[in-house]
Amino acid sequence: MELNKIYIGDVLEVLKSLPDNSIDLAITSPPYNKGENKKGWLVKNVKYKGISDKIKEEEYQKWQIEVLNEVYRVIKPGSSFFYNHKIRWEKGIMLHPIEWISKSNWHIRQEIIWDRGIAANIRGWRFWQVEERIYWLYKPRDKKDLIGDELLSKHALLTSIWKIPPEKNNPHPAPFPIEIPTRIIYSIFDEEKNKIILDPFAGSGTTLVAAKALNHNYIGIEKVKEYADFAKERLKNYQQELPKIKEELKKHQVKKSFKERKARGEFTGKHKPKTTLF
Numbered sequence: 001m002e003l004n005k006i007y008i009g010d011v012l013e014v015l016k017s018l019p020d021n022s023i024d025l026a027i028t029s030p031p032y033n034k035g036e037n038k039k040g041w042l043v044k045n046v047k048y049k050g051i052s053d054k055i056k057e058e059e060y061q062k063w064q065i066e067v068l069n070e071v072y073r074v075i076k077p078g079s080s081f082f083y084n085h086k087i088r089w090e091k092g093i094m095l096h097p098i099e100w101i102s103k104s105n106w107h108i109r110q111e112i113i114w115d116r117g118i119a120a121n122i123r124g125w126r127f128w129q130v131e132e133r134i135y136w137l138y139k140p141r142d143k144k145d146l147i148g149d150e151l152l153s154k155h156a157l158l159t160s161i162w163k164i165p166p167e168k169n170n171p172h173p174a175p176f177p178i179e180i181p182t183r184i185i186y187s188i189f190d191e192e193k194n195k196i197i198l199d200p201f202a203g204s205g206t207t208l209v210a211a212k213a214l215n216h217n218y219i220g221i222e223k224v225k226e227y228a229d230f231a232k233e234r235l236k237n238y239q240q241e242l243p244k245i246k247e248e249l250k251k252h253q254v255k256k257s258f259k260e261r262k263a264r265g266e267f268t269g270k271h272k273p274k275t276t277l278f
């Protein structure tokens, strides 16, 4: 397995070539199987070059379960996969990612709400959907290990709702904002370095850039060469993205420790808890 490389090819073919239990963390956003929707879109439809993002939903979910299980195989026990998806509707029927994730081998550790602050579809069939989901999936070390290691408070304080606007300055049709993989990597590894981070649908390489900037190794998989080439350029010039990455890192801080808050009686009723955490 070669580190710090983007494999250009099909996700399952490449994943199958990677060894068992070899990856420390995976982060991804797959294609969403949304297809064309001409009605009521505020932002333009996502269209990948040379790839159809519309297959039969049943086939799509089967494919995603296969990908989830291959990532499970290559991940080390005690490690995590952050899988970004969203709730969709097809002909009025809700399609929830939990449906297929819970058929995979993964243990679901948390559902994080990514509040993008902007809706794609502004018709009034429902309240405007401004959020996507990020599933924190966990590979237990053994049958008793369903909780895993604890996050440091400075990371856990960022809560389960992540208010991060979508990325605007990227020619890829559906890129992550760099804050998302940065938040995940820093929260999981804190100051540890040299871990191996995988993004099986690497696109413009946002996960890989965050991994490199935080001194880790990366492996990306991407079918479209043009996106992979763009990602390689980004990786060469990763310093340009450091200001945004540093802004995200600054958010990981505890202003008052648990001990200090306890000493003030914040948990015993002597003082009322503050309404805000920060």
Ligand SMILES: C[S@@+](CC[C@H](N)C(=O)[O-])C[C@H]1O[C@@H](n2cnc3c(N)ncnc32)[C@H](O)[C@@H]1O
Pocket (backbone or CB within 6 Å): 009, 010, 011, 012, 028, 029, 030, 031, 048, 049, 051, 172, 174, 175, 176, 177, 200, 201, 202, 203, 204, 205, 206, 207, 221, 222, 223, 224, 227
């Ligand atoms: C939502 S995008 C990922 C964007 C990425 N997070 C970023 O920040 O740029 C999904 C990517 O999966 C790629 N893709 C779709 N089908 C694939 C397949 N079978 N194998 C590998 N990559 C695929 C698409 O070309 C697209 O770049």
